[in-house]
Amino acid sequence: MDSRRFPFADSAAGALLDADGRIIRWTPEAGRLLSLRADQVCGHPASELLADPGAWTGLLADRTAGGWSGRAVLRSGRGEELGIVFQVLPLADAGAAGKPTGEARYFVLAAPDGLVAQWRQDQAFTRELFLQDRVGLAVFDDRLRLIRTNTHLLPYTGLPPDLRGRRLGDFLAAEDAAAVERQLQEVLRTGRPLVRAGDLVRTLQDPGGGVVMAISAFRLQAPDGQVIGVTALFNDVTELHRSAERLAVLHRATAAVGGSLSVTGTAEELAAVLAPGLADQAVVEIAEPVFTGEEPAPGQDGRLLLRRTAVAGSVPDGPDEAHPDGTHPNAAQPGTAAQPGTAAQPGSPARAVLVDADDPPATDSPAAMTAPLRARGSLLGRVTVRRAPGRPDYEPADLDLLHEIAARAALAVDNARRYTREHRAAVSLQRSLLPPAQTETAAVATASVYLPTDSASGIGGDWFDVIPLSSARVALVAGDVVGHGLEASATMGRLRTAVRTLADLDLEPDELLVHLDDLVSQLLAEDGNSDGPDEDGWPARHRSDPFGATCVYAVYDPVSRRCTMASAGHPPPAVAAPDGSVEYVAVRPGPPLGVNGLPFEATEIELAPGSILALYTDGLIQGSGGDLDEGMAELRRRMSRPGATAAPLPELGRELVAGLPAHRLADDVTLLLARTRAVPAGSTATWSLEADPAAVARVRGTAAARLRAWGLEELVFTTELVLSELVTNAIRYAGGPVEVRLILAERLTCEVSDPSATQPRMRRARLTDEGGRGLYLVAQLSSRWGSRYTRHGKTIWAEQELP
Structure with missing residues (x-):
């Protein structure tokens, strides 16, 4: 049989002819093709099936002893014309000169010419599919043994020359083979196709990094529905997978470093993403001034001190994890490396390095890469990644990725640096505005x-x-x-200062709030006028x-x-x-x-x-x-x-x-x-005096006696002078009655109260003046003095520190 014409002969229509061309057998497929039953055609010449019976002679012109084929147009039982492709198979010797003997029989296969063309296309597709080497193709039986593969099942070395009859575990790593076979078993069991499942595949002879294969598979069934195997397509997507991994690392790094306003926290997040995302170990070093919010500036020698800030992962038997390029003059001592995934502790000489601010050294090892952290033209630090022995070397695309991540991380570090500077200023302001x-x-x-x-x-x-x-x-x-925030804190500072200023006037609480209310109203007016009114006439501050x-x-x-x-x-x-x-x-x-x-x-x-x-x-x-x-x-x-x-x-x-x-x-x-707390009654003394100058001497003596009783002999002289001046002024300018009070607490306070509401003030007396020096003497003899208004006049007070 010519397989080029009938690649699937078991699906074609068939008829058995005798030596005279009469139909003696008729298959069900033939009956369905021409809509004619066997009793309608058996015993009749086959030429009667032709749309043009005269074409019979032409169909026999190409006959040979081994069989022949051709094309014909038949007429079905419904009167329709049907183009077919046929093949004649002699079943007995045709005799001498090509003439059939009496026992000669001919088996004729026929199929619509459109169906035959489709069979030929399927056959060509299958042949070419197994000849191409871009996509690995494998046909497995129902026990997942290889029946047929194309020239390259897996596009790298390490496979046996003949894979027929083998299982994946015979030449692939056990865990890789088991992972693929689990998916193929699921396809055999359920019939659901597998579409581009990514798996790492490594051979036993080449157990290196392996390749990532996108595996698609579908079940094979016989015409009767019996499961006979599974076909799998293996497509090498290693580069696509690596590109996706790099993109994922970039996205994770961007998200991680953008979530913190801490310099150390940003460095830790960056290191945690890079190891294991891009390396087995990642080291981030930051310039010392960055931690305090300062702009990093190199020294006179052009070098900048970098502190190892974060280390993630580890490389066994590798060089100093902080400085794989060997730029530090002191080698790291055993046990000084920071734990993976933690912030490095500063202070050790082996944890810092001086580098050239304009051209920091970079590693040139295939297993290590370094990228600077630069923002706005300043070197803020650098990041170094390293892979352990046995891992694939870095590629140029990996270095490009590290530089892109470093550029984004540098912006985050610079933002954290600027935030640190502003935060320190804000906190300093806040602390300066609040009391202890x-x-x-x-x-x-x-x-x-x-x-x-x-x-x-x-x-x-x-x-x-x-x-x-x-x-x-x-x-x-x-x-x-x-x-x-900062603006509310600044407003708070203005109000606190105002309250302290008003409190120094010894105002009553309700009166102080009246003055403070006036001040706030003025602040509102000033702030409202600073930006002008909005479209509704309100000061701009009312809206924003x-x-x-x-x-x-x-x-x-x-x-x-x-x-x-x-x-x-x-x-x-x-x-x-x-x-x-x-x-x-x-x-x-x-x-x-x-x-x-x-x-x-x-x-x-x-x-x-x-x-x-x-x-x-x-x-x-x-x-x-x-x-x-x-x-x-x-x-x-x-x-x-x-x-x-x-x-x-x-x-x-x-x-x-x-x-x-x-x-x-x-x-x-x-x-x-x-x-x-309370001042005991014995720590105060009060005297009432009439507006008589002679009372001054009496109050001096009485006060001196009380001070000696309190054990304050050292303050007797100054207290007598202070009381003399204050009482004399009260009697001279305010009249009586005058009240004198001594309070012994943290300090000694002398108070003189009179009914006058005139505010005393200290002035500079001229050489020719006979008076005007009283308050000046009080100010010189006391640590603090002042006056306050009361419901019945005013009180002048002076404080002295206790010896």
Whole structure:
């Protein structure tokens, strides 16, 4: 049979003819092809099937003893003409001269010419498919033994010359063969094709890096549906796979280094991505000035000191992991290498290196690469990657990838450097604007807690203050500026400075808030006019950055044990008595600062020694869902616990803010705790004098006696001079009555009160003047002096340090 004409003869129509050309047998395929049953054609000449019976003679012209083939046009039982390709197979000797004998039989195969053309195309495709060497082709039987392969099953060396009858495990690494066979077994079992599954393939004779093969497979079935095997196509996608891996490493590195504003954190993330993404070990070295936010500048010799910052992975039996290029003069000692995936600790000589800032050395080993970290023309550091022995060498594409990653990482490092510089400046500003966390005065002992919403920058707009006043008194302040960040912190600094300035005037709390309210109104006007009004006529600040503040100001006098306070829209202070009971002060809060024109009211309470006064901002009492009542109840509960009033203030402060989400605060949290103290009655002395100059001598003697009783003989002389000047001025210019008070606390305070509201001032006396030197002498003899207005006049005071 001519396989070129009938490559699939078992699917063709067949008929058996006798020596005279009559049909004696008729196959079912022939019946289906021509729509004629066997009883309709058997016994009839085959020429009757032709559309043109006269063409019979022409069909016999090419006959030979071995058979012949040709083309013909038949007429089906439905009267349709059908072009076919036929082949005649003699079944007996045709006799001499080519004439058949009486026993001659002929078997004729026929198929539509379109189907035969398709068979020929399939045959050519299969032949060429097994001849090409671009795609590996393998046919397996149902036991996954190789039946047939093309010239190159796998496009690299290490395969036996003849693979027929072998299994993949006979020439591939066991784990690789098992992985491929599991997928082929699944195709045999389910019939679902396998499409481009990527697998690493290594041969037993060449167990190196191997290649990545994209495997596609489909099941083979016989016409009766029996599974007879599976065909698999192997396509080498190693380069495509490596390109995808490089792209994935680039994406991971870009995402990793862009997620941190820490120089060290950025270096650690970069090293963690590169090892094992691109190397077995990655080392990142950063210039020393970068860690403090400074611009890296080389020394006079043009070299820059790099600190090993992060190391990920390891290379066994390799050179110094920090400096594989050998640029450091001191070799690393055993045990000094940083652990994989951790930040390197600075300080060791083997952990730093001096490099040329313009041309840092790079490795030239096939197993190592180095790329500089440059941003805006400055060398910030470098990154080095290394592969272990036995791994494939780096390719030029790998070096290009490292340089691209280094360029992106350098921008992230530079951003972290600039953030570090700005953050340090902001934190320095914030710390300079707030008082110490703990203070000790004769009036109170204080401790504070400050939690900014912006935990990354550590700055916010809430503030507190402890301001020493005259006569052993102290002012306690807590305030809240709307907003967060550097601008809110700067506004807070302006308000805190204003409060300190106003406190120095010894104003009453309600009067101080009036002046502070005027100041905030002026700030609003200035900030609103700076950018001009918007389209609706509002100052620009009203739209872009709302401004506002609340404040509570309290003055505690340890002599009288009275505390006077006023509030500008601020939450009420809480007081924990020594017996453990906690109450909120019933202050009558005025409007927030900046509303202007509305009054503030002062509230006065008496505090027992050892009481704890808590000033706070609303961030502390914003309970679940922002319920302030719930938050105030929780604060009361915590302050009421047994032993709270006796606990150290820093410990109590930490307990009161415990449970707050430090990284998810809705608002800044400020808490100021003050434990009150009292000046004993025996540490004060008070005398009332009439407006008589002779009283000056009497008060000097009485005061000197009291100082000697207190053991302050060293201060007798200066105190007599101070009292003489102050009492004389009061009698001369204000009249009587005059009240003199001495307070012994941290300092010795001399007070002289008179009914006049005239503010005293110190002036420079001329040589010819007979007076005008009194306050000058007071200022020279005391450490601090001043005056304050009272409900009945004024008080001039002077302080002296205790010996």
